[in-house]
Amino acid sequence: MGDNTAFAGRSVLVTGGGSGIGFGIAGALAGAGAHVTICGRNKDKLDVAANSIRARNGSGSVTAVPTDITVEAEVIAAVASAVEATGTLDGVVACAGGNETIAPVTQLDVDAWRRTVDLNVTGTMLTIKHGARALVSGGGGSIVAISSIASSNTHRWFGAYGVSKSGVDHLVQLAADELGASNIRVNAIRPGLTRTDLVALITDGGPILDDYMANTPLARVGEVEDIAALATFLLGPDSTWITGQIINVDGGQMLRRGPDFRSMLESVYGADGLRGVVA
DSSP: OOOTTEEEEEEEEEEESHHHHHHHHHHHHHTTEEEEEEESSOOHHHHHHHHHTTTTTTEEEEEEEEOOOOOOOHHHHHHHHHHHHTSSEEEHHHHHOOOOOOSEEEEOOOOOOOOHHHIIIIHHHHHHHHHHHHHTTOEEEEEEOOOHHHHOOOOOTTTTTHHHHHHHHHHHHHHHHGGGTTTEEEEEEOOOOOGGGGGGHHHOOOOHHHHHTTTOOOOOOOOHHEEEEEEEEHHHHTTTTTOEEEEEEEETTGGSSSOOHHHHHHHHHHHHHTTTTOO
């Protein structure tokens, strides 16, 4: 964003703000003047992220609040902290998520499945539930959830991840339908392969990256700035008649297919294992 005062005086909560896409969005918002509250489970990582954002000399501010978004009381506390900055809450970015279930469907660990669904679906629900309460009290606002291309395109052997992100997509549309009457907009972004520490093993190069590029019309890796640009637009004043949308930011990969992780997983499960055979 070119205007470093576009979000002046506005308060935004960003879950998963300690790294990756959430960190990029938080930095963009603070740079545009917002009072940003970042949340995540790891206090040390959050503090490093907050200090990094402050060092950019943006016109906004940042507060770090350690939060497990699957624990309702902690989400309530994080929202309250975000409200304290200005007295109201203007925006929410539900970015926190993850996956513990990379395996063939016939070999999925049930406990890992439940933790992934709880984090991605229940955690996003709690963020929207309590973020929306504060937005309603303030007269409205915008919520942006971070989904995934794994929701729109199957990612073989990703287990609960794409399934749970599909749940996020529907939750966003449900919330948009319900909350429009209170002047709250709810949208989601589906990033494609985006350069973060979590996917460095892929973006550093190799057959999986080659497969991504072969299935991406705009054949490059996404950057966190690509996602942050849309998030700030959806949170800002130029998108006030947009709600209930699930927008892919993936270089067009949704037009083709998801990635092939065979080169990484076949050595673990075997060719037969990847097609469902269990010894």
